[in-house]
Amino acid sequence: MPRPDYQQARWYGAHSGNYSTANRPSSNPINRIVLHITEGSWSSAINWFNDSRAQVSAHYVVRSSDGFIGQCVEEKDIAWHAGNWPVNQTSIGIEHEGFGNDPKWMTSALYDSSARLSAYLCRKYNVPIRHAQSASEQGFLLHRQVTSTACPGRYFDIAHYLNRVRSYTQHRQVVDNANSNRFRASGAWGTSSYSSQRYGSDYRFANPSSNNDPAMFKIRIPRRGRYRIFAWWPALPGYNPRTPIAIQTASGWQRVFVNQRQNGGRWNLLGTFEMAAGDGWWIRIQRSSPQPNGGYVIADAVRVVEVV
Template identity: 30%
Template sequence: MRRAGILLAFWGALLAAHASEDYPPARWVPAYSGNYTVSNRPSTYPIWYVIIHVVQGSYNGCISWFQNPSSRVSAHYVIRSSDGEVTQMVRHKDIAWHAGDWWYNCRSIGIEHEGWIDDPKWFTYAMYYSSAALVRHICRTYGIPRTRSYILGHVEVPGATHTDPGPNWDWDFYMQMVQSSAILEEASVPLTLRPGETASALLRFRNTGDITWQPAGSTPVRLGTQNPRDRYSPFFTPGSWISPNRPAAVAATTPPEAYGEFAFALTAPERYGTYEESYQLVREGVTWFGPIVTFRIDVVPWDVVYDNTSENFTVWGTWSTGTTAPGKYGADYRWTSTSPNSTAYARWYLNVPRDGYYDVYAWWSQGSNRSTAARYEIVHRGGTTVKAVNQQTNGGKWNWLGRYQFIRGTGFVYLRPKAPSGYVVIADAVRIVGPMNPLRR
């Protein structure tokens, strides 16, 4: 089973034409140059605050207003309600005219949110989530504490004549989002699995937020399924997972800047194909946070080889070990002479991993002294099927003996030298591949 690294899919996409230099997930649509003051912050003024506004209007209307020479106002960012799209209109280094107080304008970054303060439906999860991600970025860039003393509503600016973001803005929920963040530091996941096969996975995050992660309690931090959120994972493993959409909780209490581990099992579904699994951290009852972690798993057939050196291989009677014949599988093979009355046999116990139909193959080294009627017997759910094969040809490769139905943990292949005298049979390797669909008759 191969293992591989992770593809990270961070929430939101980089928007085409003009991306923001200050915050790459944002579009860059500049405000009218006469609606802000060109500066060189933080050299000219320190950036100490983030100020939260509500537009009292639409997203596009706000953008248009900041581009209007007669408006004499601007903000650094505007966020859309429906999906959290972010547009930057004033660079961080410059002073937007948003707070109604010159001292605060000089020392803050302003963020407008689409909507009306008396209508809470505009304050969507997508907008809160996007805004919180932006605020985390700003605070991290300028060393701003992620607290309400430094993340202000417009109404809290001294001398403010505005009341936004208003009573319907959920400050508790929003600040939990702002204060919850994580970085993926390590990942170990399987790249390939077979149907029903179970393998371990481990994701390790650094807590880059301000809140201690708890494994239990009223707001535990867990790993949840994404894309779509809370989906039922086809790799759900009873006994390992908390539920079909929660693989694991953080292993131990994890304070800020510590590392939290999420260990869980993955059990492959029955259907073959490439599956894309996405997960994200969630503080239950509060918020999702951190990167969306995406990885791909190929579910492929079981392909099991039983060589003559395997513990699943046994013989009865007199069998010799050979090493010189070309085309052998592995280091050696077993052989014995044929006889019409022979009671000897070689046996491979298949111990099939899952119920279903499997293709069965045999491998031998060919030679002119081989039997042309080597008797293979396949013991399967429907009984025993006999296949007589010519071992003078087709050596050094896998030869198909048929497709048969097996119950998990069962299955045998016998090779008997019960054939005309004067030859030998070669017991080398047997292989199964499946489960497969039954053959059409």
């Protein structure tokens, strides 16, 4: 018995005559998600896909009351759900329990659980998170966009749904100075745990210097887009009021100055920047403060949050 592709789902399978075996995504790309409504109970949909007479199937079926997900067809295989062969070949079909003329089935649990499933699929197959305007576009499709049907009914709110998908794919990353794979500093940077406002167990400090000698945090950007960049430092009256921080953005290095005598022990927004995809962009805390007698510059932690 196959294991579910999606860990939060339970495997129910389908009759072998109700779908086509394949070897996606190598045999066919997966770049669409088609949204359906069952027009019946969750269990009746699961049972029907296991009935040899059905000649239909979907990969996943989401229950209205609690968002529970059953998987009936492996993602590598082609489920028969769209009534449109090119779309079937390149899509994942998700059934939502309910009736298209009754909004009460569109519960928060249903939207939430299905959106988490779609977020997982989008990350796995790089499906664009957008409402496709026709069957030839990649992204999310309502079933009625690709064949003659009312499915998934009048009450499926795809804009709301896609916002949830975006929130679940939002990239967030924290890099602390203790992360030896992602942090570098020369021996001129001391290590301290003096301030209780530190992030993690300790932080690094250095005297200002005209030779720059930055402490460097390496960040990962999963896809091009806008990201909010934050820094955390412990604040003390003896720390530098004009610490330079340089951020490697899609348009080159952007530099900001922060006052490390204030706003300690919390995330401070450095700015929102257009960033290019890749794992190996840097945020540098520089020693080249315009106030060389202003006290230590501090490197403690940085944080990246995708704008969705």
